[in-house]
Amino acid sequence: MRLTTQGIVLRETNYKEADKILTVLTQDFGKRTVKARGCRRKTSKLTGASQLLVYSEMTLYERGEFTTLSEADPLQQFWGVRQDLEALALASYFAEVTEAAAQEGEPCPEVLSLLLNCLYALDKLKKPRAQVKAVFELRLLCLTGYAPLLDACAVCGKQEPVHPRLNLSQGVLHCAGCREAVGGGVSMPLSPGALAAARYIVGSDPKRLFSFSLGQEGLRQLGETTEAFLMTQQERGFRTLDYYKRLESLGPGTFPGR
Numbered sequence: 001m002r003l004t005t006q007g008i009v010l011r012e013t014n015y016k017e018a019d020k021i022l023t024v025l026t027q028d029f030g031k032r033t034v035k036a037r038g039c040r041r042k043t044s045k046l047t048g049a050s051q052l053l054v055y056s057e058m059t060l061y062e063r064g065e066f067t068t069l070s071e072a073d074p075l076q077q078f079w080g081v082r083q084d085l086e087a088l089a090l091a092s093y094f095a096e097v098t099e100a101a102a103q104e105g106e107p108c109p110e111v112l113s114l115l116l117n118c119l120y121a122l123d124k125l126k127k128p129r130a131q132v133k134a135v136f137e138l139r140l141l142c143l144t145g146y147a148p149l150l151d152a153c154a155v156c157g158k159q160e161p162v163h164p165r166l167n168l169s170q171g172v173l174h175c176a177g178c179r180e181a182v183g184g185g186v187s188m189p190l191s192p193g194a195l196a197a198a199r200y201i202v203g204s205d206p207k208r209l210f211s212f213s214l215g216q217e218g219l220r221q222l223g224e225t226t227e228a229f230l231m232t233q234q235e236r237g238f239r240t241l242d243y244y245k246r247l248e249s250l251g252p253g254t255f256p257g258r
Contacts, residue, residue, distance in 0.1 A: 003060040003067075005029055006075065008115065010099040012052050014040065020050050022069065023099055025112050026058070031102040034060060036069040048074045053081070053091055055116060076116070080123040086247045087122050090129055093240040094118055094136055100234060101144050110143050110206070117209060127210050130219040135209050137226040138201045146233045149173060150199050155181045164190045166198075166225055168232040186232070188225045193218040198226070 007026035015021045018040045024032050039050040049056040049072030059071040081087045098115050102108055118136045121127040141147060148171040153161040155178035163176035169185030173195075179187060190198065197214045204211070214222065231237060 001062040002070075003029060003062060005058055005060070006055065007032070007058050008055040008095075008112065009050065009052050010095045012050060018044075022050060024058070025098060025102055025108075025115070026060075027109055027112060028107060029060075030106040030108055031099065031104050032060070032067055033104070034067045034069050039069075046072055048072075048077070051077070053078055053095060053119065076119075078119050078123045080126075081119060086244070087129065089240065089244040089247050090133060091119055091122060093133075093238060093244050096238050096240045097137075097140065097230070097234075100236070100238075101140060108143070111140065113206060114139055114143060114209075117206070121210050125210065128219065130216075130223050131210065131214070134197075134219065134223045134226045135201055137223075137230045138198060139209065141230060141233060142202055146171060147202060148198070148229065150195070150202060153178055160192075164192075164195050166190055166229065168229050171229070171233070186228070188228055189221070190225060191218055191221055194222040194225065197222050 005026045005028040007024040009022050010025055011023040013021045018038045020036045020039050022034045022036055024034050026032055036046050036050040038044045039046040046069060048054065054074050055076040057073040057075055058069060061068045061070050081091050094115055098111060102111060114136065118132050121132045122129065148166060150173050152159045152173065153175045154172035155174050158175060161173060161175040165174055165176055165179065165187040167174060167182050167185055167187045170183065172182060174182045174187065193214055197212055197218065200212045201209065
């Protein structure tokens with residue numbers, strides 16, 4: 001069966017002498033495992049489209065349990081991200097999380113759109129990495145059924161909780177004084193600014209996800225909370241996140257483009 005779609009490479013694994021096995025998130029067919037035959041040869045027309053984080057127009061051939069990449073025309077390669085090691089590490093984290101969240105063969109165009117928008121924000125809009133990371137983590141959770149309840153304190157009902165906190169396991173907002181009534185699990189603090197930003201991310205139009213500003217301390221707190229919330233809901237860690245954090249810890253000026 002011949003399939004035509006658009007998709008982005010989430011993972012690439014060398015196979016045999018010149019092939020690759022790709023994990024691709026497609027617009028129409030969800031996450032697919034695809035073989036790209038001969039793509040590691042210099043003369044192959046599939047070389048460009050078989051790279052991590054390249055978004056392409058693709059022609060796939062499905063035969064039995066196997067799907068093969070027959071033709072591909074790269075649409076966006078995000079060169080600005082590739083030229084910055086820290087941005088590339090963050091984008092690789094986005095790809096790993098997306099691969100974990102997407103189900104094989106189940107279309108999820110909103111998740112694909114989120115990933116592309118976040119890569120564009122890093123590549124062209126030059127948004128702060130901390131902001132893009134928080135947006136990606138929290139919005140992805142919303143799209144995959146783990147949206148936190150941020151409207152009011154889950155215990156007393158106050159729309160502006162006193163010293164607000166987010167319970168990571170239950171995904172509910174609560175006042176610091178209402179902590180015991182929420183139950184077990186870790187709760188993390190959110191400043192008024194971080195809470196307002198989180199509410200914006202959860203409820204905003206997809207085209208305006210980055211139309212908010214937050215100071216450095218607010219972004220730090222928001223990012224720590226969204227990351228911890230994602231890890232708790234996914235019940236796992238991510239090696240690409242560990243690598244990104246190691247790069248961050250080295251400080252500015254360590255690598256070109258920082």
